[in-house]
Amino acid sequence: MSRVLTTAVAVVPITHSILPRCLRLSNLPPSLTATSHTRTFRRRFFSLYNFRAVSSPVKAGFDVFGDGGSIVQDTGATALVIAGAYALVSTFDFLSERNLIEQNLSRKLVHIISGLLFMASWPIFSASRWARYFASVVPLTNCLRLVTHGLSLVTDEGLIKSVTREGKPEELLRGPLYYVLVLILSAVLFWRESPVGVVSLAMMCGGDGIADIVGRRFGSTKIPYNKQKSWAGSLSMFVFGFLVSIGMLYYFSALGYFHLDWVSTVERVAVVSFVATMVESLPITGTVDDNISVPLVSMVVASLAFA
Numbered sequence: 001m002s003r004v005l006t007t008a009v010a011v012v013p014i015t016h017s018i019l020p021r022c023l024r025l026s027n028l029p030p031s032l033t034a035t036s037h038t039r040t041f042r043r044r045f046f047s048l049y050n051f052r053a054v055s056s057p058v059k060a061g062f063d064v065f066g067d068g069g070s071i072v073q074d075t076g077a078t079a080l081v082i083a084g085a086y087a088l089v090s091t092f093d094f095l096s097e098r099n100l101i102e103q104n105l106s107r108k109l110v111h112i113i114s115g116l117l118f119m120a121s122w123p124i125f126s127a128s129r130w131a132r133y134f135a136s137v138v139p140l141t142n143c144l145r146l147v148t149h150g151l152s153l154v155t156d157e158g159l160i161k162s163v164t165r166e167g168k169p170e171e172l173l174r175g176p177l178y179y180v181l182v183l184i185l186s187a188v189l190f191w192r193e194s195p196v197g198v199v200s201l202a203m204m205c206g207g208d209g210i211a212d213i214v215g216r217r218f219g220s221t222k223i224p225y226n227k228q229k230s231w232a233g234s235l236s237m238f239v240f241g242f243l244v245s246i247g248m249l250y251y252f253s254a255l256g257y258f259h260l261d262w263v264s265t266v267e268r269v270a271v272v273s274f275v276a277t278m279v280e281s282l283p284i285t286g287t288v289d290d291n292i293s294v295p296l297v298s299m300v301v302a303s304l305a306f307a
C-alpha cells in the first residue's frame with residue numbers, strides 16, 4: 001500500500017471513522033493515490049527546497065508521531081502561513097483604507113486569494129498524518145479573530161474594512177466565518193490526498209469570488225429565477241471555477257499527491273463546476289450563505305464524481 005495511503009488509512013481515527021465510506025481516502029481508486037514514482041518525485045521536490053524526506057527522529061526535526069513527519073516542519077509551516085494570512089489582510093486593509101481599491105473588490109479579492117493560497121501552502125507541511133491539523137490551525141486562528149472582532153470584543157478597523165461589505169463588525173460572523181470553517185473542514189476531511197477538497201475550495205474561492213466581481217460589473221442581464229444574479233456572473237463562476245479547479249488539481253498532481261486520468265477529470269470537474277454554479281445562482285442566499293452552499297454541494301458532487 002502506498003505511503004500516502006498508509007498514512008491516510010492511519011489518519012486520526014476520529015477523521016477516518018466519521019467519514020462515509022465513499023469519502024474515505026482508503027477507498028479512493030488506486031489512480032487517485034500516490035504511487036512509488038510520485039513518492040520519489042516528492043522526495044526530489046522537497047530535497048530541492050531543502051525539505052527533507054525524513055527517515056529518523058534526529059534528522060526529522062522530531063518525528064514525535066513516528067510517521068515520517070516533522071513537528072518542527074509543521075510548526076514552522078503553520079507559523080509561516082499564519083503570518084502570510086495576516087500580511088494578506090493587512091495589505092488589502094492598506095489598499096482599501098487609502099481608497100486605492102474599493103471595499104467590496106478588496107473583500108472579494110481576499111475571498112479569492114486567501115483560500116487558494118492556503119490550499120497552495122499544504123505541500124510545505126510534513127508527511128505526518130497530523131500535518132492537516134497543523135495546517136487547520138491557520139483558518140482556526142482566523143476563525144477566532146473573526147469571532148472576537150465580530151462580537152466587538154476587540155476592534156480592528158483594518159480587518160473589518162478589508163473583509164466586510166458595509167464595514168459592520170457583525171458581518172464577520174457570516175460569510176467570512178463560514179469561509180474559514182469550510183477551509184478547516186476541507187483540510188481535515190480531504191487534505192492534499194483527495195481531489196474533492198481541492199475542487200470544493202477552488203469553487204468556493206475562485207468560482208464564487210469571481211461571480212461577484214464580474215456580475216457586479218457586467219451583469220446587466222439577470223437570471224430569470226433570481227433577479228439578484230446575472231448570466232455574466234454565473235458564467236464567470238463556471239469558467240473560472242473550472243479553470244482554478246483544474247489548475248489546483250494539476251498542482252497537487254505534479255507534486256505527486258495523486259494521480260489523475262485527465263480526460264475523465266476534466267469531465268468530472270465540469271460537472272462539479274456546473275452544479276455549484278447552478279446552486280449559487282439560486283435565490284437562497286438569504287437562507288443559506290454561498291460560502292456554505294457552494295463548497296458543500298461541490299464536496300458532495302465531487303465525492304460522487306471522483307468515487
Ligand SMILES: Nc1ccn([C@@H]2O[C@H](COP(=O)(O)OP(=O)(O)OP(=O)(O)O)[C@@H](O)[C@H]2O)c(=O)n1
Pocket residue numbers: 111165175208211212213214215216219228229230231232233234237280281285290291
Ligand atoms: N452569479 C452571480 C453572483 C453575483 N452577482 C453579482 O454580485 C453581487 C453579490 O453577489 P453575492 O453572491 O450575493 O455576494 P455576497 O453574498 O454579497 O458576497 P459573499 O458571498 O462574500 O457573502 C450580486 O448582487 C450581483 O450583483 C451576479 O451578478 N451573478
Ligand SMILES: C/C(=C\CO)CCC[C@H](C)CCC[C@H](C)CCCC(C)C
Pocket residue numbers: 081082084085088089107108110111113114115117118121138139142162163164175176179180183291
Ligand atoms: C472575505 C472572505 C470571505 C467572505 O466571502 C475571506 C475571509 C478571509 C479571512 C479573513 C482570512 C483567511 C486566511 C486563510 C485561512 C489563510 C490564508 C493564508 C495565505 C498564505 C494568505
